[in-house]
Amino acid sequence: MIGEPFDGEWLMCAPIDMPRVVKGSRTSECARCGGAVWIAPSGRDILREHPQTRVCCIPCAGVMQSENEQRGGVNVAIPLTDAQVVEAAAALRAGDL
Numbered sequence: 001m002i003g004e005p006f007d008g009e010w011l012m013c014a015p016i017d018m019p020r021v022v023k024g025s026r027t028s029e030c031a032r033c034g035g036a037v038w039i040a041p042s043g044r045d046i047l048r049e050h051p052q053t054r055v056c057c058i059p060c061a062g063v064m065q066s067e068n069e070q071r072g073g074v075n076v077a078i079p080l081t082d083a084q085v086v087e088a089a090a091a092l093r094a095g096d097l
Contacts, residue, residue: 009050009052009053009054010031010053010054010055010056010061011039011043011046011047011053011054011055011056012056012057012058012061013028013030013037013038013039013040013043013055013056013057013058014037014038014057014058015035015036015037015038015057015058015059016035016036016037016038018038021038021040022038022040022041022042022087022088022091023091023094024040024041025038025039025040025041026038026039026044027039028055029055030055030056030057030060031054031055031056032056032057032060032063033057033059033060035057035059035060037055037057039055040084040087041087042081042083042084042087043084045081045083046081046084
């Protein structure tokens with residue numbers, strides 16, 4: 001499935017080389033490039049609730065969007081959930097991000 005065109009929902013995640021991550025994050029891989037990414041606890045909740053969702057690293061997100069638009073497809077980035085906003089705000093306050 002890596003690199004396969006995809007019309008659907010995707011969860012954009014930080015690449016593994018990001019120096020700071022949300023506490024409790026785990027690794028996964030980008031559906032486009034196969035690179036390692038961090039998935040925060042709230043992201044894992046989204047994937048449980050939306051199992052058809054694909055994970056995409058930040059660098060690939062723009063490329064994937066452009067590719068799908070060029071072939072007439074649509075990518076839908078899942079909007080931030082309240083849990084993600086709270087998680088990010090707490091990480092910022094703690095100096096983790």
